[in-house]
Amino acid sequence: MDVSWLRARLDEEEDKRLSPYAARSTEAFREHDEERALRGHRQWFSLDADRILHSLSYTRYIDKTQVFSLIPNDHITHRVLHVQLVSKIARTIGRLLRLNEDLIEAIALGHDIGHPPFGHDGERHLFKLCREHGAPPFIHGVQGVHFLRRVEKKGRGINLSCQVLDGILCHDGEAHLKSIMPLRGKDFDAIDKEIAQKFLNPESQLRPMTLEGCVVRMADVISYIGRDIEDAIRINLIKRDMVPGRCRAILGETNGTIVYRLVEDLVSNSLGQDEISFSADMAGSLLELKEFNYRYIYKNEKIKTESGKIERLYGILFERFLFDLASERRDSVIFADYLDGMDPSYREAFSPPEIVRDFIAGMTDAYFLRMGRDILIPRSFPVKF
Numbered sequence: 001m002d003v004s005w006l007r008a009r010l011d012e013e014e015d016k017r018l019s020p021y022a023a024r025s026t027e028a029f030r031e032h033d034e035e036r037a038l039r040g041h042r043q044w045f046s047l048d049a050d051r052i053l054h055s056l057s058y059t060r061y062i063d064k065t066q067v068f069s070l071i072p073n074d075h076i077t078h079r080v081l082h083v084q085l086v087s088k089i090a091r092t093i094g095r096l097l098r099l100n101e102d103l104i105e106a107i108a109l110g111h112d113i114g115h116p117p118f119g120h121d122g123e124r125h126l127f128k129l130c131r132e133h134g135a136p137p138f139i140h141g142v143q144g145v146h147f148l149r150r151v152e153k154k155g156r157g158i159n160l161s162c163q164v165l166d167g168i169l170c171h172d173g174e175a176h177l178k179s180i181m182p183l184r185g186k187d188f189d190a191i192d193k194e195i196a197q198k199f200l201n202p203e204s205q206l207r208p209m210t211l212e213g214c215v216v217r218m219a220d221v222i223s224y225i226g227r228d229i230e231d232a233i234r235i236n237l238i239k240r241d242m243v244p245g246r247c248r249a250i251l252g253e254t255n256g257t258i259v260y261r262l263v264e265d266l267v268s269n270s271l272g273q274d275e276i277s278f279s280a281d282m283a284g285s286l287l288e289l290k291e292f293n294y295r296y297i298y299k300n301e302k303i304k305t306e307s308g309k310i311e312r313l314y315g316i317l318f319e320r321f322l323f324d325l326a327s328e329r330r331d332s333v334i335f336a337d338y339l340d341g342m343d344p345s346y347r348e349a350f351s352p353p354e355i356v357r358d359f360i361a362g363m364t365d366a367y368f369l370r371m372g373r374d375i376l377i378p379r380s381f382p383v384k385f
Contacts (some may be wrong), residue, residue, distance in 0.1 A: 114143030
């Protein structure tokens with residue numbers, strides 16, 4: 001039954017409700033037209049959020065490191081919780097600024113899909129290995145777009161809107177910003193050019209094409225800055241009174257207060273603007289807090305004791321899977337768990353190092369460690385041959 005009239009009514013109501021700076025669902029465009037989707041009741045960006053939520057890449061968030069790896073504490077934040085927090089915070093900001101919450105949700109849910117096992121440490125290891133083997137440098141924002149566009153659904157991709165893929169590509173929450181304005185008017189060719197730009201200069205900064213993408217980029221920082229402090233306190237890595245006094249005075253003592261004050265400041269400085277911005281005091285305090293986190297949490301040697309082993313294991317797995325591809329070892333997991341059933345166009349389009357990169361980047365932490373055990377630890381033979 002054709003219920004597209006329901007979507008048409010929602011589109012009309014949305015246009016009346018949203019800010020003039022917000023993206024309309026009717027403005028969404030994809031690489032491939034979909035006649036079947038035209039008959040459904042879901043608006044375009046809502047459909048994108050559903051596709052990401054039901055993707056295999058999203059499922060693997062469940063066991064991917066956010067900051068703390070190999071720590072047996074069920075209350076430590078993992079990647080799956082982080083993206084949910086980003087989504088909630090960003091949608092709250094979007095509601096107050098009258099932006100498109102479906103677009104915000106889709107970008108937020110997909111923004112970290114490109115992260116490999118063991119977080120940013122894993123990203124650095126894959127960056128080095130890709131360079132050594134002649135593949136483009138590994139960048140998790142680019143990898144997220146690649147997974148959703150070229151790897152999901154056995155190499156066919158899930159055909160997301162350009163606005164969603166752009167937000168995922170440009171979400172870099174590591175760079176400090178006081179404010180950000182959208183760079184409107186992009187298309188898929190522009191996305192491809194920006195990906196090429198990131199490969200040439202991984203430090204280059206990209207701006208989202210929508211205000212919703214800008215919100216997710218800011219919400220990424222808001223979601224992790226205080227949460228990482230709470231996790232570090234929980235595992236006795238730091239104490240609360242170590243946090244700089246100026247930060248505590250302006251941002252607050254706890255994660256809940258930090259999130260509330262950052263959101264309140266961001267909204268009050270962005271209302272009615274085609275820009276997402278913090279006040280000068282809030283931006284300065286946020287930068288100081290990020291510097292504190294880097295010094296006492298992210299680069300703390302107490303949580304890096306296994307880093308050397310993980311780096312060596314990355315190298316071992318990369319070389320092993322390259323060998324398996326070159327040897328056409330069909331019993332290898334790179335075939336059984338990844339390439340078997342993949343659309344032939346995928347293997348034709350990408351080199352062996354790129355295929356190995358995709359396979360490893362998609363692993364959960366547990367699967368990565370299991371592969372290491374299977375390759376390195378001898379197994380006993382059955383009694384009878």
